[in-house]
Amino acid sequence: MTSSQAILNGDRLALARMLTQVENNSPEGPIVLMELFPHTGKAHLIGVTGAPGTGKSSLVNQLALHYRKKEDKRVAIVAIDPSSPFTGGAVLGDRVRMRDLSGDPNVFIRSMASRGSLGGLAQATANVVQVFDAAGFDVVIVETVGAGQSEVDIARLAHTTLVVEAPGLGDDIQAIKAGILEIADILVVNKGDRPGVENTEKALKTMLELAHPTERVFKHHGTSMRVSAPKTTANAKMWIPPIQRTISTEGIGIAELAEAIARHVEHLRLSGDWATRERTRLEVELEALIREGLMTKFREQLTAEAYEKVLESVVERNVSPWEAAKGLLKGYSK
Ligand SMILES: Nc1nc2c(ncn2[C@@H]2O[C@H](COP(=O)(O)OP(=O)(O)OP(=O)(O)O)[C@@H](O)[C@H]2O)c(=O)[nH]1
Numbered sequence: 028m029t030s031s032q033a034i035l036n037g038d039r040l041a042l043a044r045m046l047t048q049v050e051n052n053s054p055e056g057p058i059v060l061m062e063l064f065p066h067t068g069k070a071h072l073i074g075v076t077g078a079p080g081t082g083k084s085s086l087v088n089q090l091a092l093h094y095r096k097k098e099d100k101r102v103a104i105v106a107i108d109p110s111s112p113f114t115g116g117a118v119l120g121d122r123v124r125m126r127d128l129s130g131d132p133n134v135f136i137r138s139m140a141s142r143g144s145l146g147g148l149a150q151a152t153a154n155v156v157q158v159f160d161a162a163g164f165d166v167v168i169v170e171t172v173g174a175g176q177s178e179v180d181i182a183r184l185a186h187t188t189l190v191v192e193a194p195g196l197g198d199d200i201q202a203i204k205a206g207i208l209e210i211a212d213i214l215v216v217n218k219g220d221r222p223g224v225e226n227t228e229k230a231l232k233t234m235l236e237l238a239h240p241t242e243r244v245f246k247h248h249g250t251s252m253r254v255s256a257p258k259t260t261a262n263a264k265m266w267i268p269p270i271q272r273t274i275s276t277e278g279i280g281i282a283e284l285a286e287a288i289a290r291h292v293e294h295l296r297l298s299g300d301w302a303t304r305e306r307t308r309l310e311v312e313l314e315a316l317i318r319e320g321l322m323t324k325f326r327e328q329l330t331a332e333a334y335e336k337v338l339e340s341v342v343e344r345n346v347s348p349w350e351a352a353k354g355l356l357k358g359y360s361k
């Protein structure tokens with residue numbers, strides 16, 4: 028049996044082997060990915076991002092448990108550069124809960140290092156997600172620390188992006204600094220058992236209202252009238268990110284969060300945004316592959332010394348980067 032067939036049949040060992048290959052950019056990777064691709068496009072991709080230590084892993088853990096126990100969905104988890112539960116830096120309580128997931132054949136957890144993946148982190152993640160999708164996982168959850176741009180980019184490419192906040196991370200909201208609030212489809216205020224949770228929620232609400240006014244003021248015969256913006260119904264074009272309070276360590280608010288996620292999926296389907304996001308994700312991937320391919324080809328036709336020489340003349344201000352690039356590309360196209 029080919030490895031792609033084994034993966035489609037639910038062979039965990041073949042799946043694990045394939046994940047390692049696509050992550051390491053091995054030559055077999057693209058062949059199997061090509062065979063698997065027609066079987067993708069069914070999974071719901073959920074991105075989970077937020078500042079370090081806000082409880083993302085704990086939340087993902089709880090969400091996965093919910094999908095297993097209450098909705099009988101198959102769940103794959105991709106944790107990028109995790110520092111806790113999934114790699115074992117967990118406190119005891121987390122490990123105990125992880126056991127609920129680890130024996131389950133319908134759960135697959137994969138950790139990825141954000142450094143050292145050859146084709147770039149975004150590409151490696153896209154590949155891993157595709158393999159899970161083809162393997163029939165209904166939900167693929169990708170956890171990234173919302174710290175670097177590439178991590179934020181990865182989260183953004185999900186169908187549904189959760190941005191996790193927690194009280195007590197400082198006076199200002201972490202998301203504002205990282206600029207990740209605008210990518211949130213759902214805002215999660217985790218650690219709801221901690222003091223200051225109301226303040227965090229209030230601050231987020233204010234920010235959301237600036238971004239999505241819920242009331243509009245119209246001048247009507249000189250008097251201003253307040254008109255409420257349309258409520259977010261499932262088929263409305265506009266989606267206002269809800270704020271969900273959770274306590275991950277106790278599983279509180281998880282069912283409600285899952286409901287909000289389901290509402291978002293419904294919204295994506297009815298508004299046509301599901302298809303738009305799919306298209307964007309695939310386009311980003313296609314462009315990245317083209318860029319990578321062209322760059323490789325280009326470097327193959329040019330010796331390192333020749334390239335160094337051109338770079339040197341740019342550094343010495345003899346040639347502008349613009350002229351240098353033009354010259355190099357001209358030689359290349361011949
Ligand atoms: N009090 C309280 N603690 C929580 C809650 N959720 C998570 N924690 C704790 O917060 C710590 C960090 O949780 P993680 O789930 O590892 O957070 P994370 O965001 O995945 O962390 P990184 O991946 O390192 O960025 C752990 O000690 C958790 O037990 C919560 O709702 N309440």
Ligand SMILES: [Mg+2]
Pocket residue numbers: 083084085109110111112170
């Ligand atoms: Mg984590």
